Amino acid sequence: MARIGVVTFPGSLDDHDALRAVELCGAEAVPLWHASDSLSGVDAVILPGGFSYGDYLRCGAIARFSPVMTEVIDAANKGMPVLGICNGFQVLCESHLLPGAMIRNEQRHFVCKDQRLRVESSDTVWTCDFAAGDEITIVLKNGEGNYQADEETLKRLEGNNQVVFRYIDGNPNGSNHDIAGITNHRGNVVGLMPHPEHNVEELTGPSLDGRKFFSSVLGFLGSRV
């Protein structure tokens, strides 16, 4: 059975939902601690949502220096699947595993809503069960989700098909090019602001669209073994 680790930083909020989603989708969920220098032999890592280190300095700026991140960066550079959800996406940008940066939402307040997205790329280990062009609904909840990158970086992301998710039916936070999620060149590291781990059960809704993130990576790991 594939083993997927979920890192808990001081101030993480959605680590338990991520662990639960991993289990619901058929993998072994492995809690990982920010101060650890081991990934406990996991096959993939999720950096969850929340307010790591109280969002001091900038969201994700302190978490990036956690001992466990040295291991995550090393494993990601060797091809391990890594998914950063919201605060996790912010940590991935601060770690330079993904380009660009997040600033305060354009309207200067926290946004919490069911967000429509278009899947732009199924060429990543976390989205291979989607088809490019699929439209999905995933919960969005953050204060600093406004994705910014310089023109050259945006051009490169668009040209290499590294924009994975785009906001549709309105841009909720001012992100450049309506970007909701991106991947690295290799397609093993994905970061997005909306929360797939909250969209895996009928009871809580608003969709089951989050399940495909987990089935995608399980398929990838299965085919790799």
Ligand SMILES: NC(=O)CC[C@H](N)C(=O)O
């Ligand atoms: N839901 C989250 O992960 C929140 C991320 C971050 N703390 C923000 O407010 O932007």
